[in-house]
Amino acid sequence: MKCKDCLDNLTAYTDRELSFEEEARVASHLKSCRSCAQELKSLEEATAMVQSNTRELEIRPQLWLAVSNRISTESPRLPVFYWFVKAASIPALVVALTLLIGYLTYDHIRKRDLDDYISQYMKYRETVFKMQNVNAFGSNPFMGIKPGPDANPFQSEAR
Amino acid sequence: MKARSAIVTPAALREWIHRAQNGDVESYQNIYDSYARKVLNFIHRMVHSPEEAEDLTQETFVVVYQKLGTLKESDKFEPWLFRIARNFVYQRHRKRPPQGVSINMLKEEGRPIPEIVDVRKNPDEEFLAEELEKVAADAIRSLPEKYREVFILSALQHMPYQEIAEIVGRSLASVKTDIHRARLQVRESVKKYLKVQP
Numbered sequence: 465m466k467c468k469d470c471l472d473n474l475t476a477y478t479d480r481e482l483s484f485e486e487e488a489r490v491a492s493h494l495k496s497c498r499s500c501a502q503e504l505k506s507l508e509e510a511t512a513m514v515q516s517n518t519r520e521l522e523i524r525p526q527l528w529l530a531v532s533n534r535i536s537t538e539s540p541r542l543p544v545f546y547w548f549v550k551a552a553s554i555p556a557l558v559v560a561l562t563l564l565i566g567y568l569t570y571d572h573i574r575k576r577d578l579d580d581y582i583s584q585y586m587k588y589r590e591t592v593f594k595m596q597n598v599n600a601f602g603s604n605p606f607m608g609i610k611p612g613p614d615a616n617p618f619q620s621e622a623r
Numbered sequence: 624m625k626a627r628s629a630i631v632t633p634a635a636l637r638e639w640i641h642r643a644q645n646g647d648v649e650s651y652q653n654i655y656d657s658y659a660r661k662v663l664n665f666i667h668r669m670v671h672s673p674e675e676a677e678d679l680t681q682e683t684f685v686v687v688y689q690k691l692g693t694l695k696e697s698d699k700f701e702p703w704l705f706r707i708a709r710n711f712v713y714q715r716h717r718k719r720p721p722q723g724v725s726i727n728m729l730k731e732e733g734r735p736i737p738e739i740v741d742v743r744k745n746p747d748e749e750f751l752a753e754e755l756e757k758v759a760a761d762a763i764r765s766l767p768e769k770y771r772e773v774f775i776l777s778a779l780q781h782m783p784y785q786e787i788a789e790i791v792g793r794s795l796a797s798v799k800t801d802i803h804r805a806r807l808q809v810r811e812s813v814k815k816y817l818k819v820q821p
Contacts, residue, residue, distance in 0.1 A: 475803040479777060481784045509817050510810035511778050517752070517759040518779060521667050521676065523659050530681050531655065532648060535688045 465493040470500045478508055631657045637697040644691050651691075655684055658701070661780060662708050668763055668775045669712045679715060683708045701782075702789040709772065709790060755816065762812035770805035777802045778809075 470493045476482050477490045494501045631639075636657075642650035662683055667676035686707055694703055766774055772791060776782045782790075788798045810817070 472803065475806045476784070476799055479784070479802070481799070506814075506817055507806055507810055510813050511806060513755070513813055513816060514759040514762055514809055515778060517755040518668075518763070519756055519760075520660075521663050521673055523663060524677070527659065527663075527677055527681060528652065528655060531684045531688075532652070534681075534685045535651070536648060 465489050467493075467497060467500055470494070470497065471503060474500070474504050474507055478504070478511070633698055636700060640691065640694065640697045640700060643688070644694075651688055654700075658704055659684065662704065665705065665775055665780060666708055666712055668779065669709075669768075669772065671760075671764055679708070679711045682711050682715075686711075699789070702786045705776070705782075705786075705790045706792075713768075758813055758816060762809045765812055766805055766808055770801055770808060773798055773801045774805035774809060778806070 470490055473482060473486065473490050477487060480487075482490065494504060631653075636654070639650040639653045643654060659680060663676055663680045666679045666683075667673060670676055670679070683704070687704055690707075694700060763771060763774065773787055776787045776790065777784070784795060784798055784802070787802075788795045791798065793801070
């Protein structure tokens, strides 16, 4: 590892933010490079100096009172789509049920009409079939008689 | 990775968030108790004014409560919380001119400052400690905002780089570079007081 690579990684090294391999490489370089080791020490000392001399504010009880006063009148806001779904769920259920009942009624009526139609059609067919049978077997006295050559007076002239 | 300073287990936090989302203020108070100090100090170091830090912390926790229902992953709560706090710092503090008032100046003006108990008794030690405090505060304040926020979150709040990247909305590589540059600048500001010179 070159000194520049080591120096760029020194802060991440002290914060334990390097991968296992990177950390090992930096540690190995620091053992052999006095200059980089010196740089590490001064960086650590500077950070420690600021950390130990930085005053921490304490939370005052009044702060929670102020927050709780402001939040006590309301509940956490849920996402817009949640309220949309919640608000729309009852009308949507009513519409869905209405559509379902409507469809079932329509389907029932359609099937009943179809049954009626088929039943009427079958009756009609039976009637037609009977009439055809009557025509075919005897009620027409001219059925089966072929017209003779003289039946048409214009036929012979044409010949 | 370093341990988080907030003493709260992920399971407990998940439970508190779930309850608070349903309007349980007591659970929200548990969340507040665990994170308010960190948020207050983060904001304070960004804006240098205890009063404004308290004001913005209050705003942060009100908005966090209101928006808690939109948080999907409870393990992302801390970066989400600090992102809201950071937004307040940038939105509200930028509207006002920089005050440039240090803690020491506030002391002189006699304004009340909540602080930790000071166990140092020796006057010389006390004088030196005050001077070092001023040097440390000035070192942080002199950083550009971009570096200041990552310095505070990494060196003083001990947050993992990945969480810092989520808070500031920059890449992990960029945050790593900024943290290193911030530390170099801080060292430059305090080098007079170091035993080991760069």
